[in-house]
Amino acid sequence: xxxxxxxxxxxxxxxxxxxxxxxxxxxxxxxxxxxxxxxxxxxxxxxxxxxxxxxxxxxxxxxxxxxxxxxxxxxxxxxxxxxxxxxxxxxxxxxxxxxxxxxxxxxxxxxxxxxxxxxxxxxxxxxxxxxxxxxxxxxxxxxxxxxxxxxxxxxxxxxxxxxxxxxxxxxxxxxxxxxxxxxxxxxxxxxxxxxxxxxxxxxxxxxxxxxxxxxxxxxxxxxxxxxxxxxxxxxxxxxxxxxxxxxxxxxxxxxxxxxxxxxxxxxxxxxxxxxxxxxxxxxxxxx
Numbered sequence: 637x638x639x640x641x642x643x644x645x646x647x648x649x650x651x652x653x654x655x656x657x658x659x660x661x662x663x664x665x666x667x668x669x670x671x672x673x674x675x676x677x678x679x680x681x682x683x684x685x686x687x688x689x690x691x692x693x694x695x696x697x698x699x700x701x702x703x704x705x706x707x708x709x710x711x712x713x714x715x716x717x718x719x720x721x722x723x724x725x726x727x728x729x730x731x732x733x734x735x736x737x738x739x740x741x742x743x744x745x746x747x748x749x750x751x752x753x754x755x756x757x758x759x760x761x762x763x764x765x766x767x768x769x770x771x772x773x774x775x776x777x778x779x780x781x782x783x784x785x786x787x788x789x790x791x792x793x794x795x796x797x798x799x800x801x802x803x804x805x806x807x808x809x810x811x812x813x814x815x816x817x818x819x820x821x822x823x824x825x826x827x828x829x830x831x832x833x834x835x836x837x838x839x840x841x842x843x844x845x846x847x848x849x850x851x852x853x854x855x856x857x858x859x860x861x862x863x864x865x866x867x868x869x870x871x872x873x874x875x876x877x878x879x880x881x882x883x884x885x886x887x888x889x890x891x892x893x894x895x896x897x898x899x900x901x902x903x904x905x906x907x908x909x910x911x912x913x914x915x916x917x918x919x920x921x922x923x
Contacts, residue, residue: 651777653788659731660788663777666725671716675835677842678731679815681795682706683762683770687725688718691757700759705766705799707758707811710842712830728770732792734845738816740796751817752810760804769795820845823854827863831870834896837863871895872908879916886913 651663659678671692682689684702691698691706692714700706717725741747762770773791781787799808826844835843840863841851855863875893878884887898890913895901905913 653776653784655785660785660792661731661773661777662729663774664725664727664729666717666719668719671714673712673714675712675833675839676708676710677839678733679710679737680706680708681730681732682708683728683730683766685726685728685770689725689727690716690718692716693756698757698759703762705760705762707760707808709756709815711756712833712843713756728774730773730792730795734815736789736792737812740793741812741816743793744797746800746809746813748813748817751813753818754807754811754814758804758807758811760799760802760808763802765798766795766802769798818845820850823851823858827855827867831867832874832892832894834894867894868904869908872905875901875905875913876909876916879913886917889913 653660653662666687671690682700682705684700684704684706686702688702689700689704689706691700691708719725769791773795776784776788776791796808796812799805802808821844823844826840830840830843837851838848841848844851846854852863855861855866859866861869871893875889875895878889878892879886882889884892886902890896890898890901893901902913905916909916
């Protein structure tokens with residue numbers, strides 16, 4: 637079933653409910669299908685309004701359609717939208733962090749000593765109460781209301797309570813508990829999995845479930861090196877191998893090795909190896 641926006645809503649892709657640097661919600665629209673890789677910096681709840689959301693995880697594709705709610709832990713996902721003829725893909729996205737989930741579970745006495753391991757996402761069917769919540773929440777876009785930040789915090793708690801009152805209570809509770817009380821992910825797994833993606837240390841720390849300070853401390857203990865130096869060394873070594881064994885341009889090599897600033901890549905490559913990437917590539921071409 638397609639869920640259409642009430643005629644009173646006039647939302648655009650740019651509509652975001654945000655306070656300072658903290659976004660609470662966003663309206664998403666797409667007029668054409670397309671696949672992309674996205675880094676979700678906060679845990680996200682997605683109401684699919686029109687069309688289908690496709691999540692490509694490893695070798696499987698998971699589908700969420702209109703009438704579904706998707707819970708996603710922060711992370712990097714390959715995603716695409718299916719846009720029906722004559723319609724747009726539309727979705728309402730709400731964001732929340734670890735601390736919010738911990739406080740929510742403590743408030744409602746839903747804490748656990750050992751959280752069950754869960755998948756990175758969960759698809760839940762909507763119902764009458766969740767549909768009512770969605771319609772009411774979208775009414776806050778574009779409004780100036782005293783105390784709106786506190787209202788939205790309470791609305792997000794209401795949404796989680798509605799999910800926990802539904803038919804998928806156990807799955808939702810396990811999902812939330814794994815966010816709040818799960819063990820931090822192994823640093824080696826996180827760093828090697830995302831080594832060639834242009835992520836900041838702050839983003840890598842988030843993906844591992846740590847603060848930036850904790851990430852740096854744990855990294856130093858495990859590798860006897862700072863994260864920045866170790867990651868750059870790994871990327872540069874891989875870049876040198878690519879320059880020796882492929883005909884790719886320097887800019888292509890830089891991007892594929894996680895350097896989105898080509899001049900910076902050239903500068904630190906020369907500092908490490910005493911020659912420029914172009915010279916390395918030229919010598920390889922002669923050989």
